[in-house]
Amino acid sequence: MSRVEILIGGVGGQGVVLSGILLGTGATLFGGKKAVQTQSYSSELRGGSARAEVIISEEPVSDPQVRRPDILILLAEDALPKYIGRVRPRGLVVIDSDLVKGIQPGEYEILSVPATSIADKEMGNTVVANLIILGALIKRTGLLPVEAMEKAIEMSVPKKAIALNLNAFRRGLQLS
Numbered sequence: 001m002s003r004v005e006i007l008i009g010g011v012g013g014q015g016v017v018l019s020g021i022l023l024g025t026g027a028t029l030f031g032g033k034k035a036v037q038t039q040s041y042s043s044e045l046r047g048g049s050a051r052a053e054v055i056i057s058e059e060p061v062s063d064p065q066v067r068r069p070d071i072l073i074l075l076a077e078d079a080l081p082k083y084i085g086r087v088r089p090r091g092l093v094v095i096d097s098d099l100v101k102g103i104q105p106g107e108y109e110i111l112s113v114p115a116t117s118i119a120d121k122e123m124g125n126t127v128v129a130n131l132i133i134l135g136a137l138i139k140r141t142g143l144l145p146v147e148a149m150e151k152a153i154e155m156s157v158p159k160k161a162i163a164l165n166l167n168a169f170r171r172g173l174q175l176s
Contacts, residue, residue: 003057004143007069007086009079012041012048015130016075020052022134022152023144027056029155030148036064049078056143071141072108073133074100075115094137096129111140113175119168128168135172146173 006023010016017039024037034057041050053066068088074080074095080102087093089107098116113136115129131153138149150166157165 002059003055003061004071005066005069005088006054006056006071006073007066007083008052008054008073008075009083010050010075010130011078012050013127014050014075015127016050016052017041018156019073019130019134020054022149022156023054023056025156026144026148026152027054030151031056031144033057033144034060036061038064049082051079051083071137071143073137074103075130075133076100077102092137092141094133094140096133098129111136113172115172118171122171123164123168125164128164131165131168132172132175135169136175137172139173139175 008016008019020037020039024035027033027035037054039052055061069086070088070091072083072087072093077100080100087108091108092111093108094111095103096115097112098114113133115132116126118132119126119129138144153165153169154162
């Protein structure tokens with residue numbers, strides 16, 4: 001892996017920005033990699049469009065823009081038409097299959113994860129569906145060491161939420 005571009009699309013409240021932060025933190029502080037992370041979201045209301053972009057590289061990242069993501073993570077149906085055309089051929093598209101229904105086969109691999117239902121039924125809180133997705137992504141790709149992501153979670157979420165977030169991430173590792 002010399003450079004991996006990741007785009008995460010969803011809506012406010014799904015942990016899109018946190019997912020990008022966790023990947024960037026895991027890569028730089030605990031994974032021995034270089035990374036840059038950017039984000040944009042509609043701050044005026046919960047449920048507005050949200051996007052995070054992360055580039056993870058062995059070399060310093062001089063261009064921080066994700067143009068053709070190697071990995072596209074879709075957490076909401078609204079993100080599908082916005083971003084699916086940008087994914088690199090033979091890239092990986094990771095979807096929360098409970099929320100993204102309209103994806104069609106293409107020149108990409110699809111990793112379908114029922115993250116929202118797992119988060120609801122097993123964790124009792126749908127807010128950690130993004131961590132289940134990240135666990136499944138790490139399991140499938142080996143993008144970062146599991147320990148690097150666990151340390152990033154421990155330092156990035158509120159203390160009272162660490163156990164819940166770690167459990168959700170670890171549940172995602174059992175998938176894929």
